[in-house]
Amino acid sequence: MTYVIRPWSDIANHYHGTAILGNGASIAVNPSFSYGSLLAHARTSQLIASDVERLFHFFRTTDFELILRIVWQASNVNKSLGIEDSRTHEAYLGVRDCLIQSVQAIHPEFEQVRANLPGIYQFLKRFDTVLSLNYDLIVYWALMYGYDQDYEHAIKDCFGAGGIFQDDWSRFRTPIYRQRSTTLLFYPHGNLALCRDRIEQEFKIHNRDSGLLQSILTRWRSEEVVPLFVSEGTWEQKVSSIRNSYYLSTVYREVLGCERETLVIYGWGLGDQDIHLLQRMRSTGIRRVAVSVYGRNQIFCNRVASIIQEALGAVPIDFFDSQSIGCLNNPST
Known part of the structure; x- marks a missing residue:
């Protein structure tokens, strides 16, 4: 039709x-928003470490916010209970910094x-x-x-x-x-x-x-x-x-x-x-x-x-x- x-x-x-x-x-x-996907930009720009990629794969998602929240909560639980686990916190920092760098690269200034x-x-x-x-x-x-x-x-x-x-x-x-x-x-x-x-x-x-x-x-x-x-x-x-x-x-x-x-x-x-x-x-x-x-x-x-x-x-x-x-x-x- x-x-x-x-x-x-x-x-x-x-x-x-x-x-x-x-x-x-x-x-x-x-036009910077034509990327649409923050994760696609991060991968294209090689911003994602292997530990972070494993998180996206394990939870079967491409949602940055979800992965960041999961690792952030796990890091906070470990911290509150006095559990020594630097790797979880480092993973959180990796996801967070990757997201920040992607937003900075894509989002125009005012x-x-x-x-x-x-x-x-x-x-x-x-x-x-x-x-x-x-x-x-x-x-x-x-x-x-x-x-x-x-x-x-x-x-x-x-x-x-x-x-x-x-x-x-x-x-x-x-x-x-x-x-x-x-x-x-x-x-x-x-x-x-x-x-x-x-x-x-x-x-x-x-x-x-x-x-x-x-x-x-x-x-x-x-x-x-x-x-x-x-x-x-x-x-x-x-x-x-x-x-x-x-x-x-x-x-x-x-x-x-x-x-x-x-x-x-x-x-x-x-x-x-x-x-x-x-x-x-x-x-x-x-x-x-x-x-x-x-x-x-x-x-x-x-x-x-x-x-x-x-x-x-x-x-x-x-x-x-x-x-x-x-x-x-x-x-x-």
Whole structure:
């Protein structure tokens, strides 16, 4: 079947519900994210020691965060019981340093993406809810841009004092002060800015703009926290990781399960490992779906149309050009 691929401006007025951003959104801002996989970068750059590779093989995963957390917890148990085991701690340091080096190599600095933030913010603010599947800081930086520039609208990630996620997250939909409208932002697979400590307390690392990435890496080096994001793995592995996190499981159960009439998918390839997210939204009332397409790819259109309608039912689908005016970092003005 041949699908019509329209400019975003032709359909934008029909979509104000939920938007999902995939890796293609990050690549549109900076091509360094085309790696997609932190582990692939680490292996290509020969950053992984043989001990670390054995851990990935033994636990049958490609998820950096999972391996780092397992070895970190084992090291902390040994330390608390006074068990002499330098090899476990060295393995933890190896995984941690490998992850830090990979993030530093792939993730752009704030100044490299600053010019994109106004357009990204304007795109995101049109939606009631934004779900970012990306571990990077671009959407977080766009949120902070909005705090400084727009007093009538607020994008909120529902983290309160001390960076703690709020159980009653839905109250953030209510505008306060001079705000007239709000957008709620969530990370179904976590984010670089999210972490957990030794007692599994989860929180968000705060800092402003250019200092945020370095603050995150400094906290990782402190050995006090590990990152909270699901970077790789099969859908079964991802769902297992989600269930082991209070924040991620809340987003999965409550946020994805909320009623919505429209859904926009930008830069998400709908790989088999992520379809569980779409399936979770099946009974939420979605009546219309819009999907971005890069390069007018009809093969992609046919594949994702089949996936979406199998997961959500016979909903109408609009395809739009990912590079058209008004999309993400292609501002209208």
